[in-house]
Amino acid sequence: MSLKKYLKTMKDDEDNLDIVSPCFKISPDVQLKEVPTNGEEYLLKVIKERKNIAAVTKCNKDYSKFAENQSQYVHEFPRLSVPEKLKPTIEWQNMQVADFSETRMYISRLLSKRKIWKNNINIIEIKPTCVIEWKQFFSTHIPTLSCVLGLQHALLDQGLEVLTDIISRTKPGNTIEHKTGQWVYAFLACTQLPLLSDTTSILRNLARKCAEIRFRLNPDEENAITAATPLNIFICLVARYFRQYDLAD
Known part of the structure; x- marks a missing residue:
């Protein structure tokens, strides 16, 4: 394969990428168990648990007044002028x-x-x-x-x-x-x-x-x-x- 054709193929693959597509395929014969005994059972359990969690988690606090690196809002009075x-x-x-x-x-x-x-x-x-x-x-x-x-x-x-x-x-x-x-x-x-x-x-x-x-x-x-x-x-x-x-x- 020529370099030009290889680069074109790689670009086509990138355009078709889906960040939410599964990284691993699990056999349909794998059963969900409370305590997984192998890698596929563990992945299946993780996938099932993930479906119960929202894709996007929203913060319920208003951080608009917080400093950039501040985890807790601390109120400070304006600096007083000096004669x-x-x-x-x-x-x-x-x-x-x-x-x-x-x-x-x-x-x-x-x-x-x-x-x-x-x-x-x-x-x-x-x-x-x-x-x-x-x-x-x-x-x-x-x-x-x-x-x-x-x-x-x-x-x-x-x-x-x-x-x-x-x-x-x-x-x-x-x-x-x-x-x-x-x-x-x-x-x-x-x-x-x-x-x-x-x-x-x-x-x-x-x-x-x-x-x-x-x-x-x-x-x-x-x-x-x-x-x-x-x-x-x-x-x-x-x-x-x-x-x-x-x-x-």
């Missing part, structure tokens, strides 16, 4: 990211030498869902490395979530307390990468709460820039270091 007087420059944000990166590298080097200093850390035990214990812990402890590194990684997300709740209670016109800010920074510095989905949600919520507090500051007050600084730092780190770029200033 120009309180908006950090790109250069300033880059400096914060660089300093934060150095801090995380220092912690990483410490963790690699855990055998040397493991006896000097404070092992912290807290019920993950007990908010009262968390708040007492934050008020009675100082965020030193010996304290933060004593927390299991499973507790970091819960602690950061409680800190976000504490921040959300800041009165309009005020900023977060200095010690609370130190705890947030310490927890961010110990947050593991790559981020889990729950951790991402917590970080985004933290940044949005900070943006909300900043939005309620009076930019004309003398200490407005100072009050906005810790808020700008946390928004910057979540957006630019942890790559939630849509929240960036």
Whole structure:
């Protein structure tokens, strides 16, 4: 057979293909059994079961509002604007990211030498869902490395979530307390990468709460820039270091 005739025959076969045609033919003598004993009986059972299933399955949920790779819809409020007087420059944000990166590298080097200093850390035990214990812990402890590194990684997300709740209670016109800010920074510095989905949600919520507090500051007050600084730092780190770029200033 010539190449030209072969290609024509192949094209004719492709035109006659039927994607729903059976791949295997089963002898009419094969009987349907509850427990197949050979390949043909198994295929017959599969074919019979397939007839009870619709050819096209429709989703009964409205996914039109979902993000492309999102399996569950999470409502997020629109991003609040920032007064120009309180908006950090790109250069300033880059400096914060660089300093934060150095801090995380220092912690990483410490963790690699855990055998040397493991006896000097404070092992912290807290019920993950007990908010009262968390708040007492934050008020009675100082965020030193010996304290933060004593927390299991499973507790970091819960602690950061409680800190976000504490921040959300800041009165309009005020900023977060200095010690609370130190705890947030310490927890961010110990947050593991790559981020889990729950951790991402917590970080985004933290940044949005900070943006909300900043939005309620009076930019004309003398200490407005100072009050906005810790808020700008946390928004910057979540957006630019942890790559939630849509929240960036």
